[in-house]
Amino acid sequence: xxxxxxxxxxIPLFQGLTSDNLMQxxxxxxxxxxxFGKNDIIKKEGEKCDNVAILxxxxxxxxxxxxxxxxxxxxxIKAPYIIxxxxxxxxxxxxxxxxTSIGESNTVEIGQSDLMHISDEFIxxxxxxxxxxxxxxxxxxxxxxxxxxxxxxxxxxxxLKSHCLYPTGAKVLRIKMTRxxxxxxxxxxxxxxxxNAMQAKGLLHFSRGIISVxxxxxxx
Amino acid sequence: xxxxxxxxxxIPLFQGLTSDNLMQxxxxxxxxxxxFGKNDIIKKEGEKCDNVAILxxxxxxxxxxxxxxxxxxxxxIKAPYIIxxxxxxxxxxxxxxxxTSIGESNTVEIGQSDLMHISDEFIxxxxxxxxxxxxxxxxxxxxxxxxxxxxxxxxxxxxLKSHCLYPTGAKVLRIKMTRxxxxxxxxxxxxxxxxNAMQAKGLLHFSRGIISVxxxxxxx
Numbered sequence: 001x002x003x004x005x006x007x008x009x010x011i012p013l014f015q016g017l018t019s020d021n022l023m024q025x026x027x028x029x030x031x032x033x034x035x036f037g038k039n040d041i042i043k044k045e046g047e048k049c050d051n052v053a054i055l056x057x058x059x060x061x062x063x064x065x066x067x068x069x070x071x072x073x074x075x076x077i078k079a080p081y082i083i084x085x086x087x088x089x090x091x092x093x094x095x096x097x098x099x100t101s102i103g104e105s106n107t108v109e110i111g112q113s114d115l116m117h118i119s120d121e122f123i124x125x126x127x128x129x130x131x132x133x134x135x136x137x138x139x140x141x142x143x144x145x146x147x148x149x150x151x152x153x154x155x156x157x158x159x160l161k162s163h164c165l166y167p168t169g170a171k172v173l174r175i176k177m178t179r180x181x182x183x184x185x186x187x188x189x190x191x192x193x194x195x196n197a198m199q200a201k202g203l204l205h206f207s208r209g210i211i212s213v214x215x216x217x218x219x220x
Numbered sequence: 221x222x223x224x225x226x227x228x229x230x231i232p233l234f235q236g237l238t239s240d241n242l243m244q245x246x247x248x249x250x251x252x253x254x255x256f257g258k259n260d261i262i263k264k265e266g267e268k269c270d271n272v273a274i275l276x277x278x279x280x281x282x283x284x285x286x287x288x289x290x291x292x293x294x295x296x297i298k299a300p301y302i303i304x305x306x307x308x309x310x311x312x313x314x315x316x317x318x319x320t321s322i323g324e325s326n327t328v329e330i331g332q333s334d335l336m337h338i339s340d341e342f343i344x345x346x347x348x349x350x351x352x353x354x355x356x357x358x359x360x361x362x363x364x365x366x367x368x369x370x371x372x373x374x375x376x377x378x379x380l381k382s383h384c385l386y387p388t389g390a391k392v393l394r395i396k397m398t399r400x401x402x403x404x405x406x407x408x409x410x411x412x413x414x415x416n417a418m419q420a421k422g423l424l425h426f427s428r429g430i431i432s433v434x435x436x437x438x439x440x
């Protein structure tokens with residue numbers, strides 16, 4: 001319970017609620033706290049998403065896979081963070097990413113009925129919930145309509161950025177050169193040349209199917 | 221008001237509500253009815269989305285544009301249909317598509333405060349709302365992780381399908397051959413050969429930057 005009040009205040013889902021509202025929510029909601037150690041899996045791709053899990057403290061690695069698991073992109077997330085809120089309902093209530101604790105981290109989970117109860121009582125919470133899920137839908141849809149750039153380097157950057165949750169920070173793309181070439185419709189040789197040029201500039205590091213980008217915001 | 225009760229029953233947003241619930245909603249909600257004639261614009265790309273518009277009757281053409289308006293995809297929608305429910309809230313409450321009435325059609329709009337009021341009173345409505353928006357988010361996200369096929373023909377089909385609201389029906393893609401080649405990373409010549417082969421099989425028709433597909437479900 002330590003600092004739960006302060007933690008909740010930082011989370012978009014609870015923004016706009018008064019101190020009294022928050023105290024009332026804390027008093028009447030069953031919060032399940034979980035502690036994770038280094039490399040513990042917090043949520044796994046495919047696992048059922050039947051409650052809302054919020055990362056309260058710690059750093060987390062998130063990996064998303066292509067449908068055929070032919071490539072993956074790893075990113076890093078800091079608390080506070082709501083884990084895949086858009087997968088709590090809808091067609092298929094399952095996580096589509098794996099979240100792993102880097103060091104020590106803590107989560108709190110709110111069950112379906114408690115969540116419905118909070119959204120019953122507090123219109124602001126309900127609006128936040130809809131706003132966040134709508135924003136996720138809008139962001140994902142908008143990615144499909146971005147023009148594909150012409151040159152190889154920009155295509156690689158486009159591929160990376162369109163698959164990221166966040167536009168900044170470190171990313172690790174695990175992909176075979178031939179697969180990346182196929183995804184982008186460029187020759188394997190061109191991909192390799194462009195990656196080499198970016199590596200020479202210190203923008204990324206690549207070897208054996210692993211492309212590490214220390215700061216994706218430096219790629220344009 | 222004619223048949224509003226029956227119409228609402230067909231709409232996913234109102235599913236699961238009892239007859240009494242629906243009658244109560246009809247009684248206490250301000251519904252704004254609008255009538256459209258041939259080629260009238262119902263909602264325009266960029267227009268503010270400050271209420272929920274439901275197509276009650278008629279057939280509608282919807283067009284979505286690439287960010288730079290370098291291509292567009294036209295699809296057809298039948299009533300009943302909720303128009304871009306995921307754009308009512310979130311980051312940017314604006315329509316991202318244009319909806320045009322093909323013949324005569326009718327819509328009903330529900331304002332923000334009425335919508336909030338219905339979602340206050342009926343938990344089922346609130347769950348439907350969240351379910352629909354979550355499903356839209358999940359669908360859009362999942363499109364990003366589909367493997368890009370290797371051959372030219374499959375890449376063209378992939379491009380078409382990933383930009384469609386519906387996996388079936390007639391679609392019109394307006395795009396220059398060079399742009400389609402750039403989007404897919406294939407040569408203009410290969411694009412043209414693949415389109416010719418598909419046209420010869422009666423799967424589509426193309427001329428002057430317009431690719432018409434009578435039934436996209438026939439493209440595999």
